[in-house]
Amino acid sequence: MNAPIELRAWRQFLHLAEDLHFGRAAARLHMTQPPLTLAIQALERRLGTPLFERSRRGVALTPAGAALLPAVQRLVHDAEGLPRIAQAAAAGQAGRLRLAFVSSIAYGPLPEWLRGFRLTHADVALQLREATLDVQLAAFDSDDIDAGFVLHAPGAVPPALGAWLALREPLVLALPQAHPLATKRVLRWPDVAAEPLVIFPREIAPSLFDAVLAAYRASGATPRIAQEAIQMQTIVNLVSAGMGVAWVPETVTQLQRPGVVYRALPAAGLACETSLVWREPAVPVVQRFVDHVRRAQRGPARGHVARTARTAQLRP
Amino acid sequence: MNAPIELRAWRQFLHLAEDLHFGRAAARLHMTQPPLTLAIQALERRLGTPLFERSRRGVALTPAGAALLPAVQRLVHDAEGLPRIAQAAAAGQAGRLRLAFVSSIAYGPLPEWLRGFRLTHADVALQLREATLDVQLAAFDSDDIDAGFVLHAPGAVPPALGAWLALREPLVLALPQAHPLATKRVLRWPDVAAEPLVIFPREIAPSLFDAVLAAYRASGATPRIAQEAIQMQTIVNLVSAGMGVAWVPETVTQLQRPGVVYRALPAAGLACETSLVWREPAVPVVQRFVDHVRRAQRGPARGHVARTARTAQLRP
DNA sequence: TAAAAATACTCCATAGGTATTTTAT
DNA sequence: ATAAAATACCTATGGAGTATTTTTA
Secondary structure, rough: OOOOOHHHHHHHHHHHHHHOHHHHHHHHOOOOHHHHHHHHHHHHHOOOOOOOEEEEEEEEEEEEHHHHHHHHHHHHHHHHHHHHHHHHHHOEEEEEEEEOOHHHHHHOOHHHHHHHHHHHHHHEEEEEEEEHHHHHHHHOOOOOOOOOOOOOOOOOOOOOOOEEEEEEEEEEEEEEEEEEHHOOEEEEEHHHHHHHEOOOOOOOHHHHHHHHHHHHOOOOOOOOEEEEEHHHHHHHHHHHHHOOOOEEEEEHHHHHOEEEEEEEEHOOOOOEEEEEEEEEEOOOOHHHHHHHHHHHHHHHHHHOOOOOOEEEEEEO | OOOOHHHHHHHHHHHHHHHHHHHHHHHHOOOOHHHHHHHHHHHHHHOOOOOOOEOOEEOOOOOHHHHHHHHHHHHHHHHHHHHHHHHHOOOEEEEEEEEEEHHHHHHHOOHHOOOOOOOOHHHEEEEEOOOOHHHHHHHHOOOOEEEEEEOOOHOOOOOOOEEEEEEEEEEEEEEEEOOHHHOEEEHHHHHHHHHHEEOOOOOHHHHHHHHHHHHHHOOOOOOOEEEEEEOOOHHHHHHHHOOOOEEEEHHHHOOOOOOOEEEEEEEOEEEEEEEEEOOOOOOOOHHHHHHHHHHHHHOHHHHHHOOOOOEEEEOO
């Protein structure tokens, strides 16, 4: 009685509404005229209103049929598009990609990587959020993100996650412009080590934190941590305010805050690793994104980020 | 093989995606588990990709299934709404109403009638256009409009059309403000009749044209037609420019053009009829509109249009 | 009277049911 | 051991076919 109306019935309505001729519409539907007549009658009975005006001079739409036509066209068209959605999603070309990232990578190659990914994956809905390592690990647990860039070595992420070294860059020293060290071309470890340090909290970026502390200890110094801050922006602001010096990834030098100068100190041997992390096994769209980042990483020449940190010498 | 996928299959997918449990989903679909298993398998085969991940700890959506879910929800929801569209259209509560009108009625009760009709027929798409009688009659022929307001007596429209006297209003005299007649309280027919006349062309509004000419002839005068114009706005502008005087429907006095004054001359006995016209037999939405206008015509008190024409006496 | 829609009936493809097995924890 | 999905097989509804009648311009 009030069984739901199937797409078959709407397709028959659509063809008849377009042809306005039972015989031709039936032929286009790969059927004969009598069953089409019956099907349309049944549809009209279930809707409780006629959809076509039959007369000897042809078939015409009633007002109800005319009102239905555009809606049915949309419905049938939408239904025809569903298989493509499924196939595209299975191939990683459609769907949703929830991506988290630490702020530092956003000053580096991430925007370009995203732009390139969008070009070839227009039907993937990208959902971006900035988050630190600990927040991202929790988000993986609760299935709130699909992938993320973290300040961490690829080998150090939990085993349930896949990881790939997305970016390895030297750490450079951020100094207040007014600071005496800012004018020297040759820095000495004891002078640098004596300065108060602005740094990430250890839980946010353990590998970066540990690397900096190890370098200080290797030179026999103990760092004085003046302030901890989570955002790159905040760290640079604190340096600008004269709170101390900071070791930051080289790409962050793009943040040209007045009152801050950067010094590249290759001799310090300090570097920072950003990994792309994802839940294993990777669903197709995540796999596509990982592959894209791997390819983009070596494709376009790396040096396109403006070097804004003057190089200085470092002596023990 | 590539037979189209029916709504039945999408409904089954939808219920399973919501329950993530074959047994319960089957029960909600008023069927048993085995045919649902088969149906989902067949759907996955036809799409060429699995939609569900079956494991002992439950059923989960694959990326393809997850991408499909919102689209299928929309599709099934849209399909469920179609019967309502058909029924509403059959009752005249949905669909499209293409309405033409002469400019004069737009200064009168038409806006209020349309506002009221919209309130009770929110799902009717109103398509309005201004057009003169001759254009409207041609548009009825080519099925470009469903109904129209014309400056014509209801009895004078072609027999294939239904008609209803929507508005009967006196004609008032529009005079240039600087004109000597504008200062007098008593006008004489010979003086009025001697003035050059601005009027509609006869094919645009035959009944109005003929009524004016008959009045002139009854008083023994022959009107001097200075200018013909189609738009009310244009006629008033020509009067303002001193081209002559014009007889216009009373509601047009709402057009307060500087340099024009209006004089109501009841003794002239000149009136103008606006009819609502439609193709017979009226389709439901047109019938609803006609009924609405009939009711609105006597419902709200008529005098709400500001009287802006001073009454003057007219002597032979 | 002729073209097209409606009716009458026949058939079979397939959606769904029942019984049972397999699977994974 | 058990809950749930998969498989095997059966049934019957209803969608589509052929033949024919009715309708109306």
